[in-house]
Amino acid sequence: MAIAIQGLACRTLLSFTRPLVRCIRKIKHSSSVAAVESIVESVDVNKEKVQIPKSSSSKSNGDRKAPEWKKLSSKDLGIRTSMIGKPTRLVLNGLKEKGYEVYLVGGCVRDLILKRIPKDFDIITSAELKEVLRTFPRCEVVGRRFPICHVHVDDTIIEVSSFSTSGRKFGRKSNYSFRRPRGCNEHDFIRWRNCLHRDFTINGLMFDPFAKVVYDYMGGIEDIKKAKVRTVIAASTSFVEDCARILRGMRIAARLGFRFSRETAHSMRELSTSVLRLDKGRILMEMNYMLAYGSAEASLRLLWKFGLLEILLPIQAAYFVSKGFRRRDTRSNMLLSLFSSLDRLLAPDRPCDSRLWIGILAFHKALVDHPRDPLVVAAFSIALHSGGSLTEAVNIARSISQPHEMSFDELLEPGSIDSNDALIDEVMDLAVSVKTAICKMTDEHFVSQAMIEYPQAPHSDLVFVSPALTLKVVAIFECVRGGKERGFVPKRGSKIDYEALALGRLNEVRHMFARIVFDTVYPPQPNNTTPL
Numbered sequence: 001m002a003i004a005i006q007g008l009a010c011r012t013l014l015s016f017t018r019p020l021v022r023c024i025r026k027i028k029h030s031s032s033v034a035a036v037e038s039i040v041e042s043v044d045v046n047k048e049k050v051q052i053p054k055s056s057s058s059k060s061n062g063d064r065k066a067p068e069w070k071k072l073s074s075k076d077l078g079i080r081t082s083m084i085g086k087p088t089r090l091v092l093n094g095l096k097e098k099g100y101e102v103y104l105v106g107g108c109v110r111d112l113i114l115k116r117i118p119k120d121f122d123i124i125t126s127a128e129l130k131e132v133l134r135t136f137p138r139c140e141v142v143g144r145r146f147p148i149c150h151v152h153v154d155d156t157i158i159e160v161s162s163f164s165t166s167g168r169k170f171g172r173k174s175n176y177s178f179r180r181p182r183g184c185n186e187h188d189f190i191r192w193r194n195c196l197h198r199d200f201t202i203n204g205l206m207f208d209p210f211a212k213v214v215y216d217y218m219g220g221i222e223d224i225k226k227a228k229v230r231t232v233i234a235a236s237t238s239f240v241e242d243c244a245r246i247l248r249g250m251r252i253a254a255r256l257g258f259r260f261s262r263e264t265a266h267s268m269r270e271l272s273t274s275v276l277r278l279d280k281g282r283i284l285m286e287m288n289y290m291l292a293y294g295s296a297e298a299s300l301r302l303l304w305k306f307g308l309l310e311i312l313l314p315i316q317a318a319y320f321v322s323k324g325f326r327r328r329d330t331r332s333n334m335l336l337s338l339f340s341s342l343d344r345l346l347a348p349d350r351p352c353d354s355r356l357w358i359g360i361l362a363f364h365k366a367l368v369d370h371p372r373d374p375l376v377v378a379a380f381s382i383a384l385h386s387g388g389s390l391t392e393a394v395n396i397a398r399s400i401s402q403p404h405e406m407s408f409d410e411l412l413e414p415g416s417i418d419s420n421d422a423l424i425d426e427v428m429d430l431a432v433s434v435k436t437a438i439c440k441m442t443d444e445h446f447v448s449q450a451m452i453e454y455p456q457a458p459h460s461d462l463v464f465v466s467p468a469l470t471l472k473v474v475a476i477f478e479c480v481r482g483g484k485e486r487g488f489v490p491k492r493g494s495k496i497d498y499e500a501l502a503l504g505r506l507n508e509v510r511h512m513f514a515r516i517v518f519d520t521v522y523p524p525q526p527n528n529t530t531p532l
Contacts, residue, residue, distance in 0.1 A: 069188070104123060229261065366433035476509055
């Protein structure tokens with residue numbers, strides 16, 4: 001049954017109080033991610049604060065105080081129309097012109113408030129999905145259980161959900177009672193009910209870009225101010241309902257530099273093993289969101305801190321243990337440094353293909369198993385960059401005069417590899433070692449033995465990299481053993497083709513991999529030009 005909310009003339013219970021935001025300033029965290037601290041006045045209605053009434057939904061939150069409902073000016077929050085991508089604006093306008101209510105919802109609203117680039121924009125509308133299909137010529141419905149529309153605008157896909165569909169979704173598997181708060185009109189009730197089923201309060205925001213209003217029913221603005229990730233309902237209930245929220249919470253906290261509320265952090269630790277119930281494809285998707293969008297180092301640190309690394313990446317967890325890393329350790333190591341180098345080149349709107357970060361994990365594993373002379377690593381990365389030309393790579397590597405990073409145990413003291421032939425042999429042997437590492441990482445038995453020396457760790461033989469993806473990762477390094485590829489076009493300059501990188505085009509992935517490895521082993525010096 002359609003939920004018609006357009007055209008209602010009911011007076012809303014929420015009113016503006018200006019100015020809502022007295023100051024917005026950025027605070028730098030150790031992960032170099034900015035959080036926004038806002039000072040927001042309380043919104044009242046006839047001097048009475050509007051709160052969600054006690055019901056079964058508030059009961060599930062224990063003694064958690066029901067948040068005040070707020071209606072905020074997007075202008076005062078610093079949100080401008082130009083911050084919304086053009087394809088998204090076209091979809092918003094198309095639905096609004098048809099007379100439907102339309103909102104931006106979820107993480108994109110949070111990011112707009114934080115002055116960050118959203119990974120994507122999600123739209124929710126009063127239109128039925130069949131009406132969305134009639135509105136846009138390039139549109140299809142995806143998903144069986146919980147269908148949404150994919151609207152194609154040029155090369156961009158905009159996800160559009162319907163209040164009616166989401167209402168049925170929440171009604172199928174829900175312990176909540178949707179008793180309408182006294183004095184609440186139809187608009188507020190439908191928006192509140194949808195926000196109640198969001199994962200975290202900072203994702204439970206709705207933005208009407210035409211009325212220029214941000215609706216906050218879950219206390220999201222207050223948690224943004226506090227740089228805190230908190231579940232909408234009690235964390236123990238939330239994570240049991242959907243254990244993927246644990247991984248999403250990690251991703252959000254890593255990207256924003258936010259911390260978890262005490263209750264959320266406790267439940268994450270207690271329920272960490274529940275993520276093994278997820279489909280492997282879903283785990284790969286969540287890991288890709290963590291490692292491919294510019295917050296990989298922070299994500300790995302959080303996964304280690306909350307006991308998830310030994311479940312998702314047992315081989316890398318064993319490395320952390322071997323280095324004496326404590327859960328809250330702030331030191332670095334070569335693995336974290338490699339991903340820090342990757343992060344410096346990526347962003348939410350400039351991601352990489354998953355084969356790149358999987359290749360980095362395999363490369364590091366190869367060095368852990370068999371440490372190498374820095375000269376070998378340099379020649380190896382240059383060979384990848386030049387499409388497999390070993391002679392050229394060796395000559396360039398020997399001309400490097402800058403010092404290598406000396407804190408990594410994976411790198412040997414520079415030795416006496418006198419001949420170019422001997423250096424080429426070492427480079428080719430490293431390529432074999434990387435391929436072997438990939439095979440180990442995708443072998444369930446080997447993965448299950450990674451933490452065997454640490455019986456207190458949870459058992460995990462999880463391999464979420466498919467055979468097809470494994471072959472694509474192996475292909476990155478084939479040129480080192482096979483020689484310079486026919487038709488290879490050398491890359492000129494340091495500009496990254498982010499479109500090609502996101503699509504996983506081999507040459508761009510190789511260039512990026514080589515750059516990351518070289519910059520990690522030979523950290524850029526001021527006023528110094530490296531071969532890559």
